[in-house]
Amino acid sequence: MAHLTASVEYGLHCLLGLVDAGEQPRSARDLAAFQGISPSFVAKIFPRLEKAGIVEAAEGVRGGYRLARAPETISVLELVDAIEGPKPLFECQEIRSRCALFDDGAPGWATRGVCSIHAVMLKAEKAMRDALASESLADIAGRLQQKAPPAFGMDTRTWFDRRIARRRSGSPAQGKDGTG
Amino acid sequence: MAHLTASVEYGLHCLLGLVDAGEQPRSARDLAAFQGISPSFVAKIFPRLEKAGIVEAAEGVRGGYRLARAPETISVLELVDAIEGPKPLFECQEIRSRCALFDDGAPGWATRGVCSIHAVMLKAEKAMRDALASESLADIAGRLQQKAPPAFGMDTRTWFDRRIARRRSGSPAQGKDGTG
DNA sequence: GGAAATCTACTCGGATACCGCGTGTCCGAGTTATGGTGG
DNA sequence: CCACCATAACTCGGACACGCGGTATCCGAGTAGATTTCC
Numbered sequence: 001m002a003h004l005t006a007s008v009e010y011g012l013h014c015l016l017g018l019v020d021a022g023e024q025p026r027s028a029r030d031l032a033a034f035q036g037i038s039p040s041f042v043a044k045i046f047p048r049l050e051k052a053g054i055v056e057a058a059e060g061v062r063g064g065y066r067l068a069r070a071p072e073t074i075s076v077l078e079l080v081d082a083i084e085g086p087k088p089l090f091e092c093q094e095i096r097s098r099c100a101l102f103d104d105g106a107p108g109w110a111t112r113g114v115c116s117i118h119a120v121m122l123k124a125e126k127a128m129r130d131a132l133a134s135e136s137l138a139d140i141a142g143r144l145q146q147k148a149p150p151a152f153g154m155d156t157r158t159w160f161d162r163r164i165a166r167r168r169s170g171s172p173a174q175g176k177d178g179t180g
Numbered sequence: 181m182a183h184l185t186a187s188v189e190y191g192l193h194c195l196l197g198l199v200d201a202g203e204q205p206r207s208a209r210d211l212a213a214f215q216g217i218s219p220s221f222v223a224k225i226f227p228r229l230e231k232a233g234i235v236e237a238a239e240g241v242r243g244g245y246r247l248a249r250a251p252e253t254i255s256v257l258e259l260v261d262a263i264e265g266p267k268p269l270f271e272c273q274e275i276r277s278r279c280a281l282f283d284d285g286a287p288g289w290a291t292r293g294v295c296s297i298h299a300v301m302l303k304a305e306k307a308m309r310d311a312l313a314s315e316s317l318a319d320i321a322g323r324l325q326q327k328a329p330p331a332f333g334m335d336t337r338t339w340f341d342r343r344i345a346r347r348r349s350g351s352p353a354q355g356k357d358g359t360g
Numbered sequence: 361g362g363a364a365a366t367c368t369a370c371t372c373g374g375a376t377a378c379c380g381c382g383t384g385t386c387c388g389a390g391t392t393a394t395g396g397t398g399g
Numbered sequence: 400c401c402a403c404c405a406t407a408a409c410t411c412g413g414a415c416a417c418g419c420g421g422t423a424t425c426c427g428a429g430t431a432g433a434t435t436t437c438c
Contacts, residue, residue: 002269012297027372028372034281041422061433090183100339101335116320117192124308159281185383207411209409221384221385237411239409240409241394245411
């Protein structure tokens with residue numbers, strides 16, 4: 001396990017699949033299938049992104065999610081906070097007030113301000129959060145697009161469109177798809 | 181829970197109790213009692229610090245631990261790594277290679293280099309580690325000494341010395357200590 | 361042929377088990393200071 | 400009085416339970432579109 005959990009990883013990957021979707025919503029199931037991860041788990045992540053105002057949910061048979069804002073305005077820090085909640089890097093337990101020299105109550109000088117150890121951790125947390133805030137979803141998507149061949153974007157769109165079109169058209173190629 | 185666990189907090193607090201100890205070793209039990217935390221748990225943390233070359237263990241009845249190096253040369257990052265081990269902030273699961281567009285094997289352009297999402301997290305982790313590396317144990321101890329009244333350092337030393345002297349002298353004041 | 365009702369399947373959304381890591385505790389091996397004994 | 404030895408308590412060090420958070424899954428409520436039927 002790590003501080004930035006697998007939920008964040010899943011959420012970010014799926015959001016990358018929404019950047020080039022435009023107005024057409026994409027369902028959590030399709031996004032999960034595209035990334036090759038658990039649809040059930042992805043379905044639990046997206047409601048949090050929706051509550052945070054990062055994606056919009058469209059209901060119905062051709063519903064799904066789409067970005068609520070331009071990807072340039074969505075920082076990675078926002079995504080992390082939306083998915084994991086405000087989880088601190090370090091939880092100070094105020095050990096300083098339990099010193100054996102303080103019989104019952106700790107003196108004022110000991111508990112005033114922030115714990116010296118906690119301060120260091122807060123500084124480290126801020127550095128981490130600043131780094132996450134400096135990157136946007138569009139940055140990652142752009143870097144990915146730069147690595148991928150030109151046809152990849154179109155192939156992705158085609159994949160989702162076929163997936164949507166196949167929904168209720170009678171599944172014309174359910175078993176004879178290009179697996180062999 | 182948090183990424184920087186309670187073990188780190190306990191270890192750091194106890195190490196602060198070693199900064200002004202000099203050559204005289206202080207036992208894990210005494211350090212834990214001084215901080216008002218679990219002695220058993222502290223006893224599990226210090227062996228890791230010893231393996232990392234941060235403290236030296238002295239065995240025997242008047243043994244204990246003492247700093248192996250000057251506190252100015254011990255960074256908080258070292259302590260975190262020594263106690264928690266090399267635990268990454270983010271564990272990339274290589275989702276990128278499972279894309280549905282890649283039938284069996286992912287193409288080279290997809291898996292070459294570092295995952296775009298992983299890169300952002302590594303950047304954040306580096307920022308966090310740099311912040312932790314910029315602080316030393318002596319920095320924290322100095323800041324604490326600045327907050328505490330002048331007599332605190334001497335009181336601390338007296339507390340540990342009495343604790344050691346009482347060990348095998350027949351426990352002259354076992355039950356009539358200043359609790360009331 | 362056109363429009364409305366129905367019906368289906370797909371969507372989101374939350375409530376529910378399983379598992380691993382961290383927390384906390386305990387007990388055993390080893391060692392040094394102590395106390396007594398013998399010279 | 401001094402040196403040696405046995406004792407004993409304290410030390411470190413690792414092995415053993417408990418609890419919580421994360422992971423993964425399932426099922427239920429609601430809705431847009433396609434189908435069918437009636438006029």
